[in-house]
Amino acid sequence: MASSSGAGKVAESEQGADPTGDLRSVLLTSVLQLEPLDVDLFRGRHYWVPVTKRLFGGQIVGQALVAAAKAVTDDLEVHSLHCYFVRAGDPTVPVLYQVERTRTGRSFSVRSVKAVQHGMPIFICQASFQRGQPSPVQHQFQMPAVPLPEELLTQEQLIQKYLRDPNLLERNRQGLQRMLAQEVPIEMKPVNPPDFFHQSSQEPKQLFWVRAKGYIGECDMKLHCCVAAYISDYAFLWTALLPHQHHRVKFLASLDHTMWFHAPFRADQWMLYECESPWAGGSRGLVQGRLWRRDGVLAASCAQEGVIRVEEEQPPPSKL
Secondary structure (H helix, E strand, O other): OOOOOOOOOOOOOOOOOOHHHOOEOHHHHHHOOEEEEEOOEEEEOOOOOOOOOOOOHHHHHHHHHHHHHOOOOOOEEEEEEEEEEOOOOOOOOOEEEEEEEEEEOOOEEEEEEEEEEOOEEEEEEEEEEEEOOOOOOOOOOOOOOOOOHHHOOOHHHHHHHHHOOOOOOHHHHHHHHHHHHOOOOEEEEEOOOOOOOOOOOOOOEEEEEEEEOOEOOOOOHHHHHHHHHHHHOOOOHHHHHHHHOOOOEEEEEEEEEEEEEOOOOOOOOOEEEEEEEEEEEOOEEEEEEEEEEOOOOEEEEEEEEEEEEEOOOOOOOOOO
16 A cells, blocks of 8 residues: 555645635636537647647547547446547647447447547547446555655656756756746656656656646546546656667657546545556557555556657767
8 A cells, every 4th residue: 555654644735625725727627628519519629738749648538538428427437438549639720529429328338539630530539438336346456655745846846956957968958948838737746756867777667646736626527537537648658768768759659548447536636647668669669557546546547559769879980
């Protein structure tokens, strides 16, 4: 389970503890707000665009799940989604989400979503919803023992610390400065920050506490799942690059993304994101993740494969 310093207790400083002390999350008021155009047809707009100038995959996943959730009854909860990114998203135009009511059963219902730009699909997704059912068959892995989020620096504080170090490589300095300039609607506290100073190889694993910035509060659990879907794609694929920091990345993009939801949670309260990459090859990398509530309950599991292209290593100069 979590560390003996009290990971199982919800601290008074939790983001969602006092609704009068926090602004509403922009993920709730903007990013995941869809404009209804017709029956099962919605339009989504953009809040944050990464330095790649392509649409953030987590935004498309989160918005698609919002669209799918609008096509099921309130008594159903999302339990899984399986997605493919088929074209790069254009951040200059909105995204249309077309929902197909693939199946409505007594226990499980499936909704298919196609995200369209310029008349072509950029993303396809199937989301499955389940009516709550008790089961005597229950087990889960154990949550890693890590420091509490209150004991760690935020990603922004870490970046500022790195930038003050004279040993920081110049290309890393430029990348960190671009990251610091962005307004990401997520708060992160890395447990094992990567080494930006010496390009040393690391295990393809990372742990960080994460939550939505702002207040979401007690609401439909499906909305918290949509926020978690947005969060789950952030920095996920980079896990596969940790052992290969001597390579300069030319292209990095998600190919597919899958999530399974296991237990209720609050996306505006700290969750531990445990990420690892068991394999990379063929210009692809596979990453797997687990989102833990701070009381040790496994809230969700994730998996993703992405394209990873790097510059070829130059052979050493001839000594002739």
